Amino acid sequence: MGAQCHERQRLMPVNESTLAPLVFDQLQQAMAGDPAGFTELYHDYLADAWQALRTLGDAVRQQQAEEVRAKAHHLKGSSMVLGARAVAQCASALEEMGRSADIRTAGAMLEQTRLALLAVQAELSTRLGVGVLPANDTAA
Amino acid sequence: MPSTLVRVLIADDHPVVRVGLRNMLQADPLINVVGEARDGVEALDLARSLHPDILLLDLAMPNVAGMEALREMTSGGLNTRTIVLTGLIDNRQILEALQLGARAVVLKDAVVEHLSECIHAVMQGQYWLEGRPVQNLVQVLRDLTVKTTPPPRKTFGLTARELEVVTLITEGCTNKDIARQFGISEETVKRHLTNIFNKLGVGNRLELALFALNHNLLPATEGK
Numbered sequence: 571m572g573a574q575c576h577e578r579q580r581l582m583p584v585n586e587s588t589l590a591p592l593v594f595d596q597l598q599q600a601m602a603g604d605p606a607g608f609t610e611l612y613h614d615y616l617a618d619a620w621q622a623l624r625t626l627g628d629a630v631r632q633q634q635a636e637e638v639r640a641k642a643h644h645l646k647g648s649s650m651v652l653g654a655r656a657v658a659q660c661a662s663a664l665e666e667m668g669r670s671a672d673i674r675t676a677g678a679m680l681e682q683t684r685l686a687l688l689a690v691q692a693e694l695s696t697r698l699g700v701g702v703l704p705a706n707d708t709a710a
Numbered sequence: 711m712p713s714t715l716v717r718v719l720i721a722d723d724h725p726v727v728r729v730g731l732r733n734m735l736q737a738d739p740l741i742n743v744v745g746e747a748r749d750g751v752e753a754l755d756l757a758r759s760l761h762p763d764i765l766l767l768d769l770a771m772p773n774v775a776g777m778e779a780l781r782e783m784t785s786g787g788l789n790t791r792t793i794v795l796t797g798l799i800d801n802r803q804i805l806e807a808l809q810l811g812a813r814a815v816v817l818k819d820a821v822v823e824h825l826s827e828c829i830h831a832v833m834q835g836q837y838w839l840e841g842r843p844v845q846n847l848v849q850v851l852r853d854l855t856v857k858t859t860p861p862p863r864k865t866f867g868l869t870a871r872e873l874e875v876v877t878l879i880t881e882g883c884t885n886k887d888i889a890r891q892f893g894i895s896e897e898t899v900k901r902h903l904t905n906i907f908n909k910l911g912v913g914n915r916l917e918l919a920l921f922a923l924n925h926n927l928l929p930a931t932e933g934k
Contacts, residue, residue: 600737
């Protein structure tokens with residue numbers, strides 16, 4: 571599977587608005603000796619991100635601004651490091667809402683975050699195959 | 711060119727971040743990741759036991775936050791050089807981190823691009839900010855100090871007492887409140903107000919409050 575993924579990468583440039591190509595490519599290059607580990611890294615990211623999104627949804631519904639701040643910060647960190655910039659930007663906005671204890675519009679931002687994460691997941695699935703997808707109960 | 715193996719300790723509470731950083735750094739043959747910490751306490755413990763050359767320190771960690779861990783690292787006399795990793799940082803925090811002994815600040819969305827280079831620069835004795843080595847640390851500190859120091863309060867020729875009156879007006883105090891607070895008569899307060907209006911060219915309390923806000927006439931307050 572790894573060789574197929576590398577072949578796909580050469581043919582299809584990363585969608586820049588979804589996943590920072592420099593980050594993805596350099597990480598993939600750094601882990602060239604462990605393609606399964608590379609896929610697992612992004613698999614774990616997606617699973618963690620969907621879990622974070624669910625927790626954020628609960629926190630928004632229960633008006634827990636501090637929980638929104640903390641969980642959004644968590645999601646922002648991994649999204650930044652792994653190049654999921656749109657997700658990171660949404661998470662950053664949610665973090666700021668939580669910090670200012672004003673989460674009235676957090677629901678809409680949460681939906682934007684979900685769409686951004688779906689786009690990242692689709693891009694990763696194309697690039698790395700279905701092995702990158704988290705279990706059924708985690709996504710969307 | 712760097713030639714010695716750099717021993718690095720990663721401290722971040724997010725497992726995905728730690729794995730990403732570790733794999734990325736291990737691609738550099740001159741870097742050896744010697745440990746990973748999940749919070750500030752573990753970071754300090756591992757720094758003391760492993761004596762890494764470099765500590766990659768997330769600022770927002772549970773138990774002991776990054777800035778506090780940095781303070782303890784410095785006061786504990788460890789030789790480890792600290793690189794702060796963060797999602798977002800303002801000038802005040804950069805200045806504080808540098809004052810506490812940090813050698814570099816790297817944003818998390820730039821780690822793949824810069825971190826390895828930053829580590830080698832720091833090992834060569836350089837400081838690193840905004841994606842490049844710092845050429846003149848004194849100038850950087852001076853600039854950061856200027857940026858984080860609030861501008862001096864303007865007075866527009868008002869006396870100290872008149873400035874105090876302006877502050878209370880913007881807080882919504884009545885003449886009676888002000889008179890009571892300063893132990894003066896309401897007539898005296900009115901005289902102060904007349905003088906203030908004349909000096910600033912405003913016609914009423916609302917205009918005065920807006921003028922004060924727009925012209926930095928109020929005393930500095932603590933930031934967040």
